Amino acid sequence: MLDQPILSVRALSYAPSEGETLLRDVNLDIEAGGFYVVKGPSGAGKSTLLRLLCRLILPSSGAVLLRGRPVNRIPAPELRSKVLYLHQSPLMVEGGVEDNILLPFTFKANAALERPGRERLLELMRELRLDGVDLDRPADKLSVGQKQRVCLLRALVLSPDILLLDEPTSALDQDNAAVVLDRIAWLHREKGQTILLVTHGTQVIPVDNLRTLSVRNGTARIE
Amino acid sequence: MTHLQNIGTLQLFIGLGFIFLAQGCSILFRLGLARDLAVGAIRTFAQLFIMGYALTYIFACPVKLVSLLVFSFMVAAATHIVGSRIKTKAVRFRLPVFFSMFAPYLLVAAMVTGVIIQAKPWYDPMYLIPIGGMVVGNSMSSLAVALERLMADLRSKREMVEMRLCLGATDWEASRDLASDAIKAGMIPSINAMMGVGVVFLPGMMTGQILAGADPLASIRYQIVVMLMLAASAALSTSAAVLLVRKRCFGRAQQPLV
Known part of the structure; x- marks a missing residue:
């Protein structure tokens, strides 16, 4: 028996305003543990598709199912901790690195989750090549590349089912972009993390079984 | 005199x-x-x-309750003025703005006429209309400032709000600090007015009474009550309006609409 897809999209359409349809009748099956590179021309709706999946915007029609369950029946905070969207720019709240990493635990929806202790945090920092960074360091003093990895770590402490990454390397120089992509690939390889990554397509992603999710001409399909 | x-x-x-x-x-x-x-x-x-x-x-007019009708009209007009300053079509806010002005303003005005001035009845038009007019006129600006700030912050800090939502925050958790900032912005003018009254400016009501020949020591008592009343009504109405309008700035999936 085939495994049920972790996320399914059924007849999804999105019209940002009347008479303007950006995505029409999209059908997709995202497999658990898959790595999908979302590609397509600028303005085709790549980010829009990711934002529809986590209900930051709502579709005009159609459905998204998480493990067979319609996402509109899942409380939004719970859904977004599972189908976790990471913005292009790394946003930090006031405070230190640790405050930022533990930010999700200040929200009611995550109160029952186990908070990682300091040892575990240091281990996660090492895994994301942040081992030289003090947990008490003010977050706004970090480089953009470090901030992006702190954002990744902040998402990982919630153990999401799917990570939706919206051009996480667009603000980074080549070296930093390579480190971030390397860590994203590592998350997939070593931890089996399901990932949808929007990218402008020039960077090499060190993953063997990459799938391409192409968004163009108002629709999206897996190639 | x-x-x-x-x-x-x-x-x-x-x-x-x-x-x-x-x-x-x-x-x-x-x-x-x-x-x-x-x-x-x-x-x-x-x-x-x-x-x-x-x-x-x-x-x-022998029917003294007519004052409440006039008061409602003043609040409706104030709602219209505040509405014209908040430029958004995505959120319907006029009804919450009306109620967040009507209830606190009436409460504060009624306390002043009934308890402090001891007018009988408390809704005597002679007292409720001028006092109510002062409350509506002054606190309306505080409310407009607060709502303008809320809308501006929701637009300019949308990514920050979304970032928190994406980490499992409710719409309230994601925008709580913006709501506090907006309420604070709305309350600052009435605090500044209390700091400057009698030193930087002589308020209209007191000036009016003095010009009409009243004893300055009697008119300052009225003015003190008015200043305290304006601080309370600004705080109550901006808090209520910001909380109600903020909720409407998010959709049924707690997604930002502004």
Whole structure:
């Protein structure tokens, strides 16, 4: 028996305003543990598709199912901790690195989750090549590349089912972009993390079984 | 006690010279406000004359509850003015704004007329309308400032709000600090007014009473009550409006709409 897809999209359409349809009748099956590179021309709706999946915007029609369950029946905070969207720019709240990493635990929806202790945090920092960074360091003093990895770590402490990454390397120089992509690939390889990554397509992603999710001409399909 | 020195019609029209001065500034610095100043002056004349005649009839009306009708009309007009300053079509906010002005303003005005001035009944138009008018007029600006700030912050800090939502925050958790900042922004003018009153400026009500020949020591008592009342009504109405409007800025999936 085939495994049920972790996320399914059924007849999804999105019209940002009347008479303007950006995505029409999209059908997709995202497999658990898959790595999908979302590609397509600028303005085709790549980010829009990711934002529809986590209900930051709502579709005009159609459905998204998480493990067979319609996402509109899942409380939004719970859904977004599972189908976790990471913005292009790394946003930090006031405070230190640790405050930022533990930010999700200040929200009611995550109160029952186990908070990682300091040892575990240091281990996660090492895994994301942040081992030289003090947990008490003010977050706004970090480089953009470090901030992006702190954002990744902040998402990982919630153990999401799917990570939706919206051009996480667009603000980074080549070296930093390579480190971030390397860590994203590592998350997939070593931890089996399901990932949808929007990218402008020039960077090499060190993953063997990459799938391409192409968004163009108002629709999206897996190639 | 002296009597109020009447302003004749001729003197009233001489007062228009102040508007010509303001229009002169507008023309000199190319502000494009000359027409608005003219319209504003005409409206000031028209609205106050209408109000003056209306008050004469209302004060003479045997049904004293008519004051509540006038009060509701003032709040509705204030809602319209606040609404025109908040430029968004995505959120329907007029009804919450109306109620967040109506209830606290009426409460504060009723406490002043009933408990402090001890008017009988508390809704006597002679007291409730001028006191209510002061509350609505002054606190409306606080409310508009607060809502403008809330909308501006929700737009400019949308990514930050979304980032928190994406980490499992509810819409309240994601925008709580924006709501606090907006309420604070709305309350600052009334706090500043309390700091400056009697030193930087003499408020209209007190000045009016003194011009009408009242004892300055009696009129300051009224003014103290008015200042405290304005601080309370600004705090209550901005808090209520910001909380109600903020909720409407998020959709059924707690997604930002602004």
